[in-house]
Amino acid sequence: MPIKTEPFVLNLGPVHPSTHGVFRMRVVLDGEVVVDMEPVFGYLHRGIEKLAEERTYTGIIPLTDRLDYIASMSNNLAYVTAVEKLAGVKVPERAEYIRVIMAELQRIATFLIVVGAFVNDCGAYFTPFMYMFREREKIIDLFEMVSGQRLTYNYMRIGGVSQDLPEEFLPAMDKFIEQMTGYVDEFDTLLMENEILLARSKGVGILPKEKAINCSISGPVLRASGVKWDIRRADPYSIYDRFEFDIQTGTIGDAYDRYRVRVGEIRQSLRILRQARQQIPAGGPVKSKVPNLFHPPVGDVYSRIETPKGELGFYLVSDNSISPYRCHIRPPSLINLTALRDMIIGWKVADLFVIFGSIDVTMGEVDR
Amino acid sequence: MTIIDLNISNLVSLQKGLPPDWPGGFWWHFLVFTSIVINAVLILVMAFIYVERRGLGRMQSRLGPNRTGPQGIFQPVADALKVLLKEDIVPDSADKVVHWLAPLIAFAPTLMIFAVIPFGNGWSLIGDLNIGMLYVVSIASVSTLGVFMAGWASSNKYSLLGAMRDVASVISYEIPLVLAVASVVLITGSLSLNQIVQNQDIPFILLQPLGFLIFFMAGCAEINRSPFDLLEADSELVAGFHTEYSGMKFAMFYLVEYAEALALSALISTLFLSGWRGPLLPPWLWFVGKIFFVFSVMIWTRATLPRVRIDQLMTFTWKFMLPLALINLLVTAVEVLALPENSLWLMIPVNFALTVALILIGSKSLTVGRGRVEV
Numbered sequence: 001m002p003i004k005t006e007p008f009v010l011n012l013g014p015v016h017p018s019t020h021g022v023f024r025m026r027v028v029l030d031g032e033v034v035v036d037m038e039p040v041f042g043y044l045h046r047g048i049e050k051l052a053e054e055r056t057y058t059g060i061i062p063l064t065d066r067l068d069y070i071a072s073m074s075n076n077l078a079y080v081t082a083v084e085k086l087a088g089v090k091v092p093e094r095a096e097y098i099r100v101i102m103a104e105l106q107r108i109a110t111f112l113i114v115v116g117a118f119v120n121d122c123g124a125y126f127t128p129f130m131y132m133f134r135e136r137e138k139i140i141d142l143f144e145m146v147s148g149q150r151l152t153y154n155y156m157r158i159g160g161v162s163q164d165l166p167e168e169f170l171p172a173m174d175k176f177i178e179q180m181t182g183y184v185d186e187f188d189t190l191l192m193e194n195e196i197l198l199a200r201s202k203g204v205g206i207l208p209k210e211k212a213i214n215c216s217i218s219g220p221v222l223r224a225s226g227v228k229w230d231i232r233r234a235d236p237y238s239i240y241d242r243f244e245f246d247i248q249t250g251t252i253g254d255a256y257d258r259y260r261v262r263v264g265e266i267r268q269s270l271r272i273l274r275q276a277r278q279q280i281p282a283g284g285p286v287k288s289k290v291p292n293l294f295h296p297p298v299g300d301v302y303s304r305i306e307t308p309k310g311e312l313g314f315y316l317v318s319d320n321s322i323s324p325y326r327c328h329i330r331p332p333s334l335i336n337l338t339a340l341r342d343m344i345i346g347w348k349v350a351d352l353f354v355i356f357g358s359i360d361v362t363m364g365e366v367d368r
Numbered sequence: 369m370t371i372i373d374l375n376i377s378n379l380v381s382l383q384k385g386l387p388p389d390w391p392g393g394f395w396w397h398f399l400v401f402t403s404i405v406i407n408a409v410l411i412l413v414m415a416f417i418y419v420e421r422r423g424l425g426r427m428q429s430r431l432g433p434n435r436t437g438p439q440g441i442f443q444p445v446a447d448a449l450k451v452l453l454k455e456d457i458v459p460d461s462a463d464k465v466v467h468w469l470a471p472l473i474a475f476a477p478t479l480m481i482f483a484v485i486p487f488g489n490g491w492s493l494i495g496d497l498n499i500g501m502l503y504v505v506s507i508a509s510v511s512t513l514g515v516f517m518a519g520w521a522s523s524n525k526y527s528l529l530g531a532m533r534d535v536a537s538v539i540s541y542e543i544p545l546v547l548a549v550a551s552v553v554l555i556t557g558s559l560s561l562n563q564i565v566q567n568q569d570i571p572f573i574l575l576q577p578l579g580f581l582i583f584f585m586a587g588c589a590e591i592n593r594s595p596f597d598l599l600e601a602d603s604e605l606v607a608g609f610h611t612e613y614s615g616m617k618f619a620m621f622y623l624v625e626y627a628e629a630l631a632l633s634a635l636i637s638t639l640f641l642s643g644w645r646g647p648l649l650p651p652w653l654w655f656v657g658k659i660f661f662v663f664s665v666m667i668w669t670r671a672t673l674p675r676v677r678i679d680q681l682m683t684f685t686w687k688f689m690l691p692l693a694l695i696n697l698l699v700t701a702v703e704v705l706a707l708p709e710n711s712l713w714l715m716i717p718v719n720f721a722l723t724v725a726l727i728l729i730g731s732k733s734l735t736v737g738r739g740r741v742e743v
Contacts, residue, residue, distance in 0.1 A: 010525045017606060032529070032678055123604075123675020125594060130428040196595055196674045199736050349529065350604050350677045 007035050014043045018121050018353040021363025025352070032348045037341050044367040052327035057083055057158060057294045060327065065152035067312075067329065068365040070113055073106035073143070074307035076156035081237055082303035082314035083158050087296035090288055095160035096239045097280040101173070102146070102155065103238075103305075104269040104276070108180065109139040110308035111262045111269075114360045118259055119191060121357035122200045123350075128191060135183055138176050145169050158294060160287030170277065177273055184266050192263075201256040205343040205355030208253060215339045218332050219310025220261045221359055225253030231306040238305075242279070243272045255358035262360075293322050300326075309333050309360060329368060333361035405482050412659070413626040414444040419660065420626075420667050427671040448619065456615035459523060466521035471613070471620035474514025477507045478624050481631045486562045488644050488651035500561040501553060504635065505546055508590070511624060512538045515609050518621070522612035530608030533598045533678055537589050540685045541596075545586035547693035548579040551700040552639050555712070565643035573640040575715045578696045578723040580640045582689055584665075587636065589681070591628035594670035598678055633662040680736045688734045692726050 013024035022043035028036035048067065052060045064075040077099055084091060091099075116132030140150050145166050147155040155162055191197060207217070212225040222229055230247045232240040248264035250257025296318040304313035310332030317326040336359050343355050418433075418441060425432025433443040458467055484500040497503060512534060519531020553559055555575060556567040573580045589596035600608030610621045637643055637658035644651035676684065699722060703715050 008525065018604065029525075029529075031532075119674060123595065123597075124673065125424070125670055127428045127671045130430055134429050194674065196676055199680055200674060200677060348677055348679070350598075350675070353604055 005031055012352070014040075018357065020117065020357070020361060021366075023361070023363055023366070025356075027349075027352065029349065032350075034344050034347055034349065034352055037344050037352075039337060039340060041337075041363065041366050044363045046368065048368045049327055049329060053323060053325070056322050057296070057324065058292070060324070061156065062152065062154045065154055066364055067331065067368065068307065068309060068333065068362045069151060070362055071106050071110045071308050072151065072153045073102045073155060074110075074305065075312065076153065077103050077238070078303070078305045078307065078312040079314055080156045080158050081305060082301055082316050083294075083296065085303045086299060086301040086316050086318055087158075087294070089159045089290060091160055091238075092285045092288055094164075094281050094284045095286040095288075097276050098146075098161050098165060098286060099156060099238055100240065100243075100276050101273060101280070102143070102153075102161075104272050105139050105142060105173075107269045107308045108266050109136045111266050112136045112139075114308070114357075115187070115191075115259060115262055118255075118354070118357045118360075119197065121353045122197055124197075128187070131187065135180060138179070142169065142173060142176065145172065157287055157290070159290040160285070162287070164286045170280075173273070174277065177270055177277070180266075181270055184263065184270070188263055192260075198256065200351075200354055201259060201358070202254060203252070204255045204347065204351050205358060206252055206254045207339055207343055211339065211342065212253065215335070217310070217336050217339055219306070219308070219336065220248075220265065221258055221310065221336050221339075223248055224250035224257035224261045226251060231304055231311055235304065237303070243275050245269075245272050255354050258358040258360075295320050295322060304330070307332060309362065309365065310336060331365040331368060333363075333365040337361055337366060406479060408487075409479060409482055409627055409630065410623075412630055412656070413623060414448070415660075416626045416630060416663060417444040417447070419663065420670075423664060423667045424671055427668070451619040451622070452616055454615040454618075456617060457612075459612050461523040462612065463521040463523070466517050467612075468617075470514050470518035470521060471617045471624070472514070473517060474511045474624045475620050475627075477510035477514075478627045478631060480507050482634070484561055485631075485634045485638060486565060486644060487655050489562070489566075497560060499559045501549055501559045501564070504561075505542075505549065508631070509538060509542055511628070514624075518613065519609040522609070524612045526605045526607070526611045527609045530598075530600060530605050530611075534592065534609065536678065537592075537596065537598065537681055537685075540682055541586040541589040541689075544582050544685060544689040544693040545590060547690075547697050548576075548583040548586065549639065551576055551579045551693075551697045554697070554700050554704050561638050561643075565638055565645060568642035568645060570713060570716070571640060571642040575712060575719060576640065576696070576700070577720055578692060578726060579700075580636075581723070581727075582693050582696070583639065584636060586685070586689060587632040588666065588669070589685070591625070591632050593629060593666050595673040595675050596681060597670075597675060598681060629663060629666060630659065633659040633666070636662045683734070683736045688730050692730055695726060696722070 007028050007030045010027045010029050011024060012027055013019040014022040019025070022041075024040040024043070026038040026040055027034055046066070048063050052063055055063070061076055061079060064079040065072040067075045083089070112132040112135055116129035119128040120126060143153055143155075144150050146169060147153040147162070149155075207221065207225050209225045209227055212222050212227060217225070218229070218231075226249055228247050228249055231237070232245075233247060245268040246264075248261045248268065250261050296316075298318055298320045300315065300317040302313055302315045304311050306312075311330065312332055313330035315326070315328040315330070316324045319325040340356065340359060343359075344352050347355065421443065422432040422440070433440040436442040436446045458464060481504055484497045484503055515534050516531045519527040519529075519534070522528075552564065552572055555572065556564045558564060558567070588594075592598070592600065600610070605611070610618055613621060634655075637655060641658045641662070643658070644655040646654035649657075699719070700715075703718065707714055
């Protein structure tokens with residue numbers, strides 16, 4: 001006769017070491033096994049979409065910094081591309097290259113955090129995390145050179161970027177690319193075949209291909225499930241059609257695949273950076289002439305880019321005034337979270353955080 | 369018939385350093401040496417905390433505490449003072465008495481282990497307790513009761529989950545641990561820790577490599593060191609069983625954690641690394657040095673490895689460590705019977721070959737479950 005146990009409810013979060021922000025999971029547990037899970041969010045809601053309706057088009061850029069605050073450059077890029085598409089603004093050649101360089105550096109920086117935090121969720125006591133942060137620090141230094149900021153960069157502008165690269169930037173970036181190529185391999189050999197990491201993440205939290213597509217999952221999580229979908233290729237924006245890179249895909253869509261896809265993408269980003277470094281024009285304007293009080297023509301636009309989290313889309317409606325009539329954001333973190341419940345049920349409490357960490361959400365983006 | 373021969377000559381352990389007619393007799397001796405042992409443990413625990421924090425810092429490419437005193441050596445003192453001044457918070461729905469008792473019950477047995485550990489030739493509170501190892505094994509698992517009481521009485525779900533994990537892991541890992549000790553005892557033919565050290569002309573890590581590995585891993589699981597630190601899994605259970613503890617009571621649990629690590633290091637040094645024996649330096653210095661060496665290995669594993677899951681922990685002990693420990697015990701028994709006197713060194717090549725072969729076979733055939741349950 002099986003022993004009957006009584007399930008109990010455990011509130012994980014909103015303040016918890018592994019929820020990566022203020023996320024709350026109302027979990028029904030049967031012993032160690034997760035029977036049911038209900039995500040609760042909204043603790044970080046700042047009304048960014050509403051605030052955007054009161055600001056000028058340029059004034060919205062700092063707000064986008066606060067969406068996915070560990071990938072501010074990507075958010076900047078997503079927003080300015082949307083406005084440029086809406087108003088038909090041309091971007092100078094050099095500015096396009098600077099944007100790609102920033103976006104790819106930001107991708108590396110974000111994936112370093114994500115991989116570090118993921119191994120931390122598996123229970124490694126901060127060691128991988130600290131080493132990842134050591135490398136990320138170099139990227140942050142590069143960003144500080146161009147924008148003066150270390151977290152919320154506010155660097156991109158409508159029609160270009162706020163200022164040209166300083167002299168010392170490109171040599172410093174060369175040095176970083178060279179070092180990072182070695183460090184990625186080092187991290188990879190240390191982590192990839194770690195027996196405990198394999199036991200903890202292989203086959204854990206499988207997201208099947210069909211389910212991933214039906215849930216509108218995007219980014220590394222979708223690619224880990226075996227779908228070859230990268231907006232940089234599928235719907236090229238900026239100048240991504242000029243670069244050679246491979247889309248990383250996983251096989252079964254478990255936590256380990258998601259981790260592998262991210263490590264692979266760090267390598268591909270380095271490849272893009274090397275190409276951009278060679279092709280970047282030596283001089284020229286970095287910002288086209290755009291009036292300070294910018295009036296886009298009446299109309300609406302949806303524009304999307306591939307951020308480290310997935311598809312970040314901006315839907316802007318203009319009524320020819322200085323601020324948008326409506327600014328809707330499609331946050332990849334929120335939409336990737338929708339598959340969490342199906343991935344978690346049946347696993348243990350310990351796996352819950354491994355799976356949650358492998359999805360990689362930033363609460364700033366989920367709650368907006 | 370009394371098993372423990374309680375007489376003063378047996379208990380007065382520092383025979384060499386003390387005058388033969390130590391004033392006051394047995395109780396006086398007992399009082400003095402208890403306080404010496406307790407203080408030694410506390411000081412070593414503080415040193416452990418410092419070494420661990422600095423060592424972890426080094427391994428994680430950061431500095432670790434370096435503000436309090438030169439190189440931060442007073443950090444444990446500052447921490448202890450801070451934690452003593454904190455408010456003692458007891459949850460409203462807690463079982464007050466059990467909540468209060470739990471840290472004491474966890475702490476006392478841990479300290480009692482040190483009564484029999486020899487810091488030099490016969491230098492211990494109860495010098496040559498003839499059932500020393502049996503005493504250690506039986507007293508060591510009592511502190512689990514304290515942990516479970518803490519988890520239960522806190523009326524916090526994190527605490528309860530942590531406590532349940534602890535009980536499950538301790539019950540399972542006790543068995544390979546005792547089997548590993550048994551093979552050492554087979555070689556020496558004595559349960560007295562001092563006798564075990566005296567018999568180690570060759571350190572037993574060479575005679576019992578598999579026993580050493582099993583004892584080390586099972587010990588780490590018993591005292592919840594990484595990668596078996598499931599009961600306080602900070603990324604899952606916040607702080608596990610001591611989530612609801614603060615102030616002095618929290619300090620007690622913190623102390624227990626490191627005192628257990630100290631006890632395990634001391635036991636490993638005694639059983640496998642020839643304890644206080646060593647050339648030139650005084651015995652106690654050798655012993656403390658070996659303790660710190662073993663502890664650094666524990667810091668190293670903590671900085672390196674992710675945590676295993678509860679079902680993997682169970683699979684590992686029942687399907688891998690237990691069979692290996694049993695085979696090791698059997699082979700050792702045969703060797704002890706078959707080998708002629710004074711040819712223990714013959715065990716070295718045999719046991720090393722056996723260790724490599726068994727671990728290879730064992731790890732090939734071990735499959736950890738995927739862990740998913742249909743609900």
